[in-house]
Amino acid sequence: MVRYVIRRIAISIVLLIAVSMLIFIVLRALPGSPVTARLGTSQGVTQEMINRLTKSAGLDRPLASQYLTWISGILHGNLGTSYFTGQPVGSLIGAAIGPTLELTIIGVALSVVIAVPAAIASARRPGGWLDGIITAVSSAGMAFPPFVAGIVLIIVFSVQAHLLPARGYVPFLTNPVQNLRDMILPAISLAVGAAPLVLRYLRNELVTSLDSNYTRTAAGKGASETRVLLRHALPNAALPSLTMIGLITGYTLGGSVIVEYAFGFSGLGALSIQSAFNRDYAILQSVVLLISTLFILVSLAVDLMSWRLDPRTRGRHG
């Protein structure tokens, strides 16, 4: 069924293109704004200066041509130059992508590591006291926007306890220990909101699994409770839950934007905030497109993986 794979990839590509258009159109909806936003209120700005800057930034060309320049630039590795600083956008993004990727990966991994055992503990005795506590804590966690969780964590662990750093980021290769210490609080902030999403879904799937006939058959063979849970219930529950990984990646990518700002990470999120502030469209459009691309790619990967792992969908076997 390679047809499914091709179809799925094609859909993702179309989606990407549509997203790029959406970003572009929204940014260009009000003509000339980057220039006026940058210069508009300063003294001594003449219409002629505005016109000159507009022309040099290519903002006076028709929309379609500007869009195509951008897209073809992406395909050739040239993302244009910043309106503000004149630096090439590509190098800015390249410098910023590391912290974001690391934070996202650690955040998602941490969420899964927290969610799976908790979901198992919950599902073994649904309605029991442990289930109740876990569900309640889970709901509370979902109410924490990541950066609010970050602030609370900073207060507790940095301000009061002086245990962990509140700001700063050091690349992994430069100083792995410090890098990981810097990662702890931001990753937890993200996991506080993301883990409950996986937990809730996985728990429900586990309860269904544990209640189904094939787990009864396994027990009827003499399989222990642990074996029934880990060998039969969990894989069947994890398969549909895989899509949640895609979802929390989106959640984490979005959450990391503000979390990076709060923890002083110079990642893509901080870059996008800064460029939004400066109305620096050249950077903003590419950064947002990049992050959306990451989200779409992860969703695609997750979909293809669950398609591949389920013997019922991947077609004839053996």
Added chain:
Amino acid sequence: MAEAVIAATPVRRPRRARLGIPPVSALLLLLIVVLCVCAPLVVSAGPDQIDPTHPFAAATGQHWLGTDEVGRDLLSRLLYGGRLSLMVCAGSVALAFVLGTVWGVAAAERGGWADEILMRGADIAMAIPQILFALVCVAAFGASLLSLTLITGILLTPSSARMARSVTIQETGLDYYSAGIAYGAGKIRLLSTEVLPNIFPALASQAAINAASAIILEASLSFVGLGVQPPQTSWGVLLQQGYGYLYNDPSYALSPAIMILLTVLCLNLVANRMSSPDARRAARRAARRAARGGRKVRK
């Protein structure tokens, strides 16, 4: 002749879907809203009343939450700020509710091409993480109360639309709807008088979830300086200001944080309960049936 047959076979209309609201969270929510709206009645000091002689004062009888870096009463700023946060929230949720319901119901009704296009549109919008989309919009349209409300409202619309579409499809699949059409009732009439009230709980629950997202979005934008602009204050602005003084006075940032948390938590709980009392009731009934008779293949 046809009328006689139709009259003879009454189609049972399902009971009106009822709204279930959890008392504690709803009450707490109401309390928060009332406190903020009636801020002048609660606090005597205005939110912008500066008192440079008493910065970072501890909680006292005069200043229940203490003061900020220029001596302004924090409780007052919290409540007045809450007004703005809640206003943006309410406005955007209302906007999303209206737009989303029309969008979703229309898609469900039309079916076919229109449905595809409308729903793909929602997919595209939802492929961009919300905060980033918001940043893009603020960069394009600037940050004012109005633009914030509109931007947030539009951002929340796709999820409202998706929810509206799926419950409409469910509802119009039920017998009473097809019977009504067969009997000659107009689609619009059926939709507005029968379907809409029945899908209301699901839409209301989605609205509550949207409200939580709206609060978070406003707080996020204001926190990074791209939302409510000083000298106006909101919970996000307060967070930002408090964040700058975490080492001097942690409670400065804690109070808006707790407000946001409580509001979001209550909204989530309310959304949960409202979502579908019928679905939960049906689930309970199924559990009782299963317990009574064991597993039966027949029937």
Added chain:
Amino acid sequence: MTAVSPPAPLLDVRDLEVSVGDTPVVRSVSFQLAPGERLGIVGESGSGKTLTALSVIGLHRAPVRVSGGQVLLSGTDLLTMRRREIDKVRGARISMIYQDPSTSLDPLITIGAQIAEAIRLHEPVSRAQARNRAAELLGDVGVPTPRERLGAYPHEFSGGMRQRVMIAIALACQPEVLLCDEPTTALDVTTQARVLDLLDRLCREHGVASVLITHDLAVASGFCDKIAVMYAGQMVEQAAAADFFERPAHPYSAALLSASVDLAADISQPLPTIAGQPPVAGSLPAGCAFRSRCPYADEACATGEIELRSVGGPGSGGTQARCIRPFTASTNRGQHAARLTQGVIDG
């Protein structure tokens, strides 16, 4: 000469009581199984047959719980065992096959692995050895080209094949007792016959005692040595199969037999049914649970507990019925058939 006391039964269920919450849904159920013997438990939907079987092997799930009685397998009470102890018994000494083969197999694991799992849970064999055994078992249950089929997944099999796989799994470790919960209900008629033949052959070959639960009396008649009838959670009759089908003692059993569809019957006549509905658990009438549907009930039937008692003298062969006025060997049942059942009015 003193009579030799019968050997201790292999499976001895005594006064089993199963409840949901505080409501008993299976009450004072007792039966015995000798090695190799076959018991058929028949009854309507909801009579408690499945719950009885599940409770015997301990596979019932909350909120169902066993509230009384004993289940003695070679003298050891299964109900008092901890999970770890009963895990050793399940699959090895007592097994079960279920009603719905399509949901009773793990969809993500190959059937070869699922059969091998049954083996390796109880016997210290290597993976390769277990695989070989699994292929043999698959062949035994009539799956063609078994070795190639080991790597197939459940969804690639038809219903009948899946049930054969279930049988292979259940008999993998050669248990002494096999519980079969409506094993052929979900299958079409021709497959039904084949699967039953398979069960018959394998149980005979390996000397497996079995309990066959079914609502289909024809199936029971072909397979079982003894019949037990359940109604409203209680056993209302137990008899040797031959005795049961010729001379049912309890009015309900007689009604059931009369109501069985006879293909040779006159099709212009309405189908015979038993009027009324079985009582709902928790709202049982005092006295006999069947009295509201029994044409012979009177005030005496409405009081007290009706015990399961042996029915009359010699020639009744150990039949027991829960009735104060059961049919005896001498009753002319033909007279009663029409009273016990009535035709369905329309469509």
